[in-house]
Amino acid sequence: MGGFPILTVMTFLPLVGALLVMLVRSATTGGRQGNGAAESGKTVLLAGVIISAATFVASVAAFVSFDRGQAGYQLVEQYAWYGPISFKLGVDGLSLSLVLLTTFLTPICLLASWNSIEKRVTEYVIAFLVLETFMIGVFVSLDLVLFYIFFEAGLIPMFLIVGIWGGKDRVYAAFKFFLYTLIGSLLMLIAMVYMIIAAGSADFEVLEKFAFAPEVQTWLWLAFAASFAVKLPMWPVHTWLPDAHVQAPTAGSVILAGVLLKMGGYGFLRFSLPMFPDASHLFQPAMFALAVIAIVYTSLVAWRQTDMKKLIAYSSVAHMGFVTLGIFSFNETGVQGAVFQMLSHGIISGALFLIVGVVYDRMHTREIAAYGGLVNRMPIYASFFMLFTMANVGLPGTSGFVGEILTMVGGFAAASWAAAGAALGVIFSAVYMLTLYRRTVFGEITNPALQGIKDMNLIEWVCLAPLAVLTLLFGVAPNLIFNLTDSSSLRILSMMAGGQ
Amino acid sequence: MLDFTSILMTVAPELWLALAGLTGVLIGAVFGERFNSLSFKFGALSLFGAAALAAIHLNGGEAFGGLVRTNAFVNFAKVFSFVLAGIALFVSEGFLKRHETSRYEYALLTIFASLGMGIILSAADLMTLYMGIETLSLSSYVLAAFHRDSARSSEAGLKYFVLGALASGMLLYGASLVYGFTGTTSFAGIAASGMSTGTMFGMVLMIVGLAFKISAAPMHVWTPDVYEGAPTSVVAFFASAPKLASTVVFANVLFTVFGAAMDQWQLIVAIIAGMSMIIGSLGALTQTNIKRLLGYSSIANVGYALVAVAAGQEMGAPALLTFSTIYAVTSLGLFAGVLAMRRRGGMVEGISELGGLARTKPVLAVTLSVLIFSIAGLPPFGGFFGKFEVLRAGLDAGLMPLAILVVIASVISLGYYLRLIKIMWFDEPTERFENVDVSVMMTVVLSAIVAGIVFLVFISELGTGGWASFAAAGLPR
Numbered sequence: 004m005g006g007f008p009i010l011t012v013m014t015f016l017p018l019v020g021a022l023l024v025m026l027v028r029s030a031t032t033g034g035r036q037g038n039g040a041a042e043s044g045k046t047v048l049l050a051g052v053i054i055s056a057a058t059f060v061a062s063v064a065a066f067v068s069f070d071r072g073q074a075g076y077q078l079v080e081q082y083a084w085y086g087p088i089s090f091k092l093g094v095d096g097l098s099l100s101l102v103l104l105t106t107f108l109t110p111i112c113l114l115a116s117w118n119s120i121e122k123r124v125t126e127y128v129i130a131f132l133v134l135e136t137f138m139i140g141v142f143v144s145l146d147l148v149l150f151y152i153f154f155e156a157g158l159i160p161m162f163l164i165v166g167i168w169g170g171k172d173r174v175y176a177a178f179k180f181f182l183y184t185l186i187g188s189l190l191m192l193i194a195m196v197y198m199i200i201a202a203g204s205a206d207f208e209v210l211e212k213f214a215f216a217p218e219v220q221t222w223l224w225l226a227f228a229a230s231f232a233v234k235l236p237m238w239p240v241h242t243w244l245p246d247a248h249v250q251a252p253t254a255g256s257v258i259l260a261g262v263l264l265k266m267g268g269y270g271f272l273r274f275s276l277p278m279f280p281d282a283s284h285l286f287q288p289a290m291f292a293l294a295v296i297a298i299v300y301t302s303l304v305a306w307r308q309t310d311m312k313k314l315i316a317y318s319s320v321a322h323m324g325f326v327t328l329g330i331f332s333f334n335e336t337g338v339q340g341a342v343f344q345m346l347s348h349g350i351i352s353g354a355l356f357l358i359v360g361v362v363y364d365r366m367h368t369r370e371i372a373a374y375g376g377l378v379n380r381m382p383i384y385a386s387f388f389m390l391f392t393m394a395n396v397g398l399p400g401t402s403g404f405v406g407e408i409l410t411m412v413g414g415f416a417a418a419s420w421a422a423a424g425a426a427l428g429v430i431f432s433a434v435y436m437l438t439l440y441r442r443t444v445f446g447e448i449t450n451p452a453l454q455g456i457k458d459m460n461l462i463e464w465v466c467l468a469p470l471a472v473l474t475l476l477f478g479v480a481p482n483l484i485f486n487l488t489d490s491s492s493l494r495i496l497s498m499m500a501g502g503q
Numbered sequence: 504m505l506d507f508t509s510i511l512m513t514v515a516p517e518l519w520l521a522l523a524g525l526t527g528v529l530i531g532a533v534f535g536e537r538f539n540s541l542s543f544k545f546g547a548l549s550l551f552g553a554a555a556l557a558a559i560h561l562n563g564g565e566a567f568g569g570l571v572r573t574n575a576f577v578n579f580a581k582v583f584s585f586v587l588a589g590i591a592l593f594v595s596e597g598f599l600k601r602h603e604t605s606r607y608e609y610a611l612l613t614i615f616a617s618l619g620m621g622i623i624l625s626a627a628d629l630m631t632l633y634m635g636i637e638t639l640s641l642s643s644y645v646l647a648a649f650h651r652d653s654a655r656s657s658e659a660g661l662k663y664f665v666l667g668a669l670a671s672g673m674l675l676y677g678a679s680l681v682y683g684f685t686g687t688t689s690f691a692g693i694a695a696s697g698m699s700t701g702t703m704f705g706m707v708l709m710i711v712g713l714a715f716k717i718s719a720a721p722m723h724v725w726t727p728d729v730y731e732g733a734p735t736s737v738v739a740f741f742a743s744a745p746k747l748a749s750t751v752v753f754a755n756v757l758f759t760v761f762g763a764a765m766d767q768w769q770l771i772v773a774i775i776a777g778m779s780m781i782i783g784s785l786g787a788l789t790q791t792n793i794k795r796l797l798g799y800s801s802i803a804n805v806g807y808a809l810v811a812v813a814a815g816q817e818m819g820a821p822a823l824l825t826f827s828t829i830y831a832v833t834s835l836g837l838f839a840g841v842l843a844m845r846r847r848g849g850m851v852e853g854i855s856e857l858g859g860l861a862r863t864k865p866v867l868a869v870t871l872s873v874l875i876f877s878i879a880g881l882p883p884f885g886g887f888f889g890k891f892e893v894l895r896a897g898l899d900a901g902l903m904p905l906a907i908l909v910v911i912a913s914v915i916s917l918g919y920y921l922r923l924i925k926i927m928w929f930d931e932p933t934e935r936f937e938n939v940d941v942s943v944m945m946t947v948v949l950s951a952i953v954a955g956i957v958f959l960v961f962i963s964e965l966g967t968g969g970w971a972s973f974a975a976a977g978l979p980r
Contacts, residue, residue, distance in 0.1 A: 185917055
């Protein structure tokens with residue numbers, strides 16, 4: 004294709020940055036310990052923020068050179084690699100929007116770690132930057148093996164992030180996260196190898212045109228779904244998520260909820276629908292049922308939580324249920340809504356985890372009962388919290404509303420019972436989110452330790468303000484996203500309809 | 504004398520090694536202990552030289568009236584085995600010195616063991632094959648018992664010898680049955696004379712004998728004990744070079760001698776492969792000794808390699824080469840890592856001793872982690888490509904149940920690989936290890952670079968993937 008390989012640069016920029024950080028640090032630490040270590044930790048974090056911000060700029064550059072009117076993959080770079088595998092990168096509106104979400108959230112995450120991560124900062128920054136490369140790679144790969152490499156390699160830095168910087172049960176959570184995801188992924192690997200043998204190519208564009216026999220599709224679909232359902236996560240394989248979320252450091256939770264979960268939805272849209280259309284139709288009712296169970300059941304579970312992070316984690320599972328509902332409605336409204344919901348949830352749940360992180364850094368507890376009356380001491384915090392609570396509930400005017408209403412409308416067209424079930428979830432989400440808000444923010448200060456708590460500092464402002472702006476902006480002007488993702492959603496649906 | 508040159512070139516690596524070994528014996532006889540220190544460099548250089556000789560005559564040829572026949576497939580394995588053996592020798596010296604067993608016999612035995620590897624790889628006749636196996640095995644038994652004052656090491660040597668002799672007996676019995684029913688010992692002759700029931704019996708017995716040598720289940724029981732008891736530097740050698748060579752020989756015998764009977768042996772190999780994967784990965788789960796753990800892990804990995812063999816020559820041969828070379832490199836690096844586990848008062852082998860290694864020895868921890876993730880088959884490291892190739896070969900041959908077993912075993916094995924990672928990265932630091940020998944550290948780092956990154960970049964038509972397909976194409980059809 005010629006031209007500047009912007010996608011390669013964007014993908015590997017964080018990795019190169021991580022290597023630089025590693026080399027510079029090993030060159031400068033001559034057994035320095037104690038006070039100097041904390042000081043240089045800030046420098047490393049700053050370097051991480053700068054590198055990830057540069058990656059964001061690169062992704063914006065990719066966005067600028069992207070032609071929104073055109074369906075199909077753009078900015079394609081392809082190099083021969085090995086056998087049927089090629090190194091092929093490219094984006095359409097769907098993947099580009101998720102890339103932008105990733106590159107946007109990563110610097111915020113690193114910045115949010117400014118005060119909360121004190122030990123082994125260099126390793127932390129390296130892990131985050133490496134993870135960013137793998138996350139971007141997942142969304143820009145146009146080759147099965149390349150996709151798989153990025154998809155699975157991302158487990159390693161996330162495992163370390165949860166396991167080293169996590170909470171009390173971090174080891175259990177890290178193992179559970181890793182093994183759950185791995186089982187799904189390996190089944191997907193078998194399916195991928197089968198597809199490569201059958202189609203003679205690992206190229207997405209070839210595979211999208213290749214018609215697998217319906218009974219083969221069923222198996223391939225199941226193998227892929229095993230991976231994506233764990234990642235999304237869908238009920239009943241969601242149980243790794245509350246553990247991982249609760250134990251992960253704040254920034255780790257943000258990335259988990261913001262980006263890693265989206266890989267599941269992305270996978271369904273990129274593989275299951277266009278490549279296995281017959282099987283997708285076959286499993287539509289089952290997926291609807293699982294989506295509704297996820298929405299209703301996990302909402303109820305969220306209601307009974309006493310841990311703030313766990314509550315938001317379960318709410319994530321419920322919100323991902325809307326994504327499943329939208330994707331498997333197989334109509335334009337539903338799929339568009341699902342894509343929108345993924346992006347909006349990435350912003351809102353990320354923000355909510357940051358919100359929890361703000362008080363956790365001060366009080367070192369996530370028990371809801373330990374809080375109460377925060378509005379008296381932290382008015383600005385309370386306002387931000389209010390905004391994101393409402394967005395999570397799906398109040399009109401916030402981005403949460405657009406995603407939920409569109410997926411439900413799409414779902415209604417496909418199966419009215421599913422939409423009705425999902426609507427229950429909207430009510431429940433109001434119940435648990437408002438309960439959480441009331442019990443932490445309103446009321447009298449009962450915990451004496453809260454008397455001296457300080458309101459948000461500058462860094463927390465810088466982290467949350469952009470997320471708040473985007474939540475409102477996309478709520479009022481959802482077309483900003485639709486303009487970008489429209490053509491690729493339609494393309495997926497047309498491939499499905501034309502699906503032999 | 505063109506014919507003579509070609510014969511000479513075909514057997515050059517083995518001739519060279521035999522000469523080097525005998526020269527070493529003479530030097531040792533004359534200079535005695537003064538040769539001890541030099542012998543390791545002498546041995547390593549001889550092995551690298553043999554690798555070079557195998558590499559320049561990669562396409563191979565025939566010698567001694569068909570007793571020896573080489574091709575790119577076996578020469579590829581030869582090059583890697585000799586290089587790995589040389590490196591294993593290189594890392595041994597410091598370890599042996601500290602145990603006051605740094606004697607020149609060690610280097611010479613490694614040379615003779617490698618000579619055996621060369622002979623079995625070149626074998627085109629049952630007699631040659633058996634001679635090579637005995638050369639390799641007898642040297643290995645002595646090596647395993649090299650710490651002669653240590654009860655553990657002697658026990659390992661004895662156990663290895665008794666069981667190994669039994670396996671050799673089975674192999675020999677199988678070979679004699681094959682000879683009895685076909686009337687020839689030449690590979691080509693046996694392949695041409697077709698399968699009778701008697702030949703089949705012979706074939707099965709030979710498979711059993713060879714399976715012992717590569718430590719595939721159910722002939723694997725010696726592996727954890729020998730790995731635990733034998734000196735660590737010896738295990739570093741066992742787990743890399745002879746492992747690679749014998750696995751390739753296993754495939755070579757089945758492909759070239761019994762290629763026509765694939766229907767008959769495919770199921771046997773598939774069962775051995777499945778059992779090895781499951782027994783190896785389950786067995787490793789509860790181990791607390793790092794050498795035992797890696798021993799079980801090597802059983803599981805042989806299982807993956809045998810999936811490629813069961814897939815048949817077309818797809819299996821290149822997959823086997825890719826997988827086994829990456830595995831052998833990784834394995835050598837991991838055992839070199841075990842050599843680095845040294846504190847005041849000697850070597851330690853418990854996996855909990857690695858606690859907090861990321862804080863006390865970051866470079867060692869990072870490189871070992873790369874090696875562990877690679878051997879676990881996680882992308883983007885080299886081991887993933889090995890496993891990917893194995894799966895591709897297996898599925899291409901329609902071995903779906905085996906492919907699913909590969910997945911199950913991989914998940915189980917992650918249980919203990921992740922435990923190692925957890926101990927190194929999450930746990931609180933234990934006492935710092937003593938400084939590591941330069942040669943050991945170099946080996947760990949280099950193998951991590953090769954297994955972790957270089958394979959990733961060069962697994963292309965120009966890199967290992969390409970070499971492996973080229974080499975596999977050298978096998979006669």
